[in-house]
Amino acid sequence: MEDIISNAIDKLKQKEYKLTSQRELVLRVLLENEDKHLSAEEVYHLVKEKAPDTGLATVYRTLELFNEFDFIHSIYFDDGRKRYELGSGLMKSHQHHHLICTKCGSIIEVNEDLLDELENRVSQQHEFKVINHQLKIFGICKNCS
Amino acid sequence: MEDIISNAIDKLKQKEYKLTSQRELVLRVLLENEDKHLSAEEVYHLVKEKAPDTGLATVYRTLELFNEFDFIHSIYFDDGRKRYELGSGLMKSHQHHHLICTKCGSIIEVNEDLLDELENRVSQQHEFKVINHQLKIFGICKNCS
DNA sequence: TTGGATGCAAAGCCTTTGCATACCT
DNA sequence: AGGTATGCAAAGGCTTTGCATCCAA
Numbered sequence: 001m002e003d004i005i006s007n008a009i010d011k012l013k014q015k016e017y018k019l020t021s022q023r024e025l026v027l028r029v030l031l032e033n034e035d036k037h038l039s040a041e042e043v044y045h046l047v048k049e050k051a052p053d054t055g056l057a058t059v060y061r062t063l064e065l066f067n068e069f070d071f072i073h074s075i076y077f078d079d080g081r082k083r084y085e086l087g088s089g090l091m092k093s094h095q096h097h098h099l100i101c102t103k104c105g106s107i108i109e110v111n112e113d114l115l116d117e118l119e120n121r122v123s124q125q126h127e128f129k130v131i132n133h134q135l136k137i138f139g140i141c142k143n144c145s
Numbered sequence: 146m147e148d149i150i151s152n153a154i155d156k157l158k159q160k161e162y163k164l165t166s167q168r169e170l171v172l173r174v175l176l177e178n179e180d181k182h183l184s185a186e187e188v189y190h191l192v193k194e195k196a197p198d199t200g201l202a203t204v205y206r207t208l209e210l211f212n213e214f215d216f217i218h219s220i221y222f223d224d225g226r227k228r229y230e231l232g233s234g235l236m237k238s239h240q241h242h243h244l245i246c247t248k249c250g251s252i253i254e255v256n257e258d259l260l261d262e263l264e265n266r267v268s269q270q271h272e273f274k275v276i277n278h279q280l281k282i283f284g285i286c287k288n289c290s
Numbered sequence: 291t292t293g294g295a296t297g298c299a300a301a302g303c304c305t306t307t308g309c310a311t312a313c314c315t
Numbered sequence: 316a317g318g319t320a321t322g323c324a325a326a327g328g329c330t331t332t333g334c335a336t337c338c339a340a
Contacts, residue, residue: 018314019314020314039304040304081303082304
């Protein structure tokens, strides 16, 4: 994990962004909760545990910054707030999908990719240059059924 | 279209909801703009053209009601507001996906469904009972490339 | 007639912005 | 030292809620 962090720090410095303790902490929190799809507020609370003086606005600004670097990217589930996942700027980004339980709200990640064929067909039919995709599968999870 | 509307009205009345002119108008606006993924505010403006006294809160409440009846369902794209599509309570709901242009923001619907195989596999591996899915494909549309 | 539906305005969330201060480089 | 980053508080969007009035059944 330290590798990933120093890599990210290098990228920030290359573009003349400063390394502050808050930025590093936000990054660590995101990495330590990789699979949790944290919201800004959740990141804020986790950061506050280690650095109580941190402001919410800083967390928002940091998340936006990281988003620009593709360290993370945001996704809306159905509670109307942005949630964040690690992105291609930090590590090899694997294609993955989300299983969302409509009872308990838990989110399971699935690392499949069977969509290439569909993407190709769609590209041709609509002259649409595919960059990325996002698949959410709704249903009932193991625990809730 | 009148068939669909009277069918919907019947369903409302069966559950003792009143048919108001506002509710009917919202329904018509949704049907007339089936493929546009309107937001609440957009529905509101379209309704106001025909009934200027309508309040925004009524539109929100009506959309929530229609959502409970599965006349429509909401989906978040990336502008952070709910947008609505017709749902299974109104008509045979076809599986469809969205092509979202990251330049101009236009949304194209695609009526493919190649996801059954993936759904089956995922169901088994994770003991997850699939109800529905949502696929967004991001890229550059014909006009923007 | 009467309880649900409406319109208006206020309040609630989440997120962004302004500004004075703090702190990386 | 200088300018970016921060924290706080205020303001901005979108959505929901409270309340008096209205209206479909």
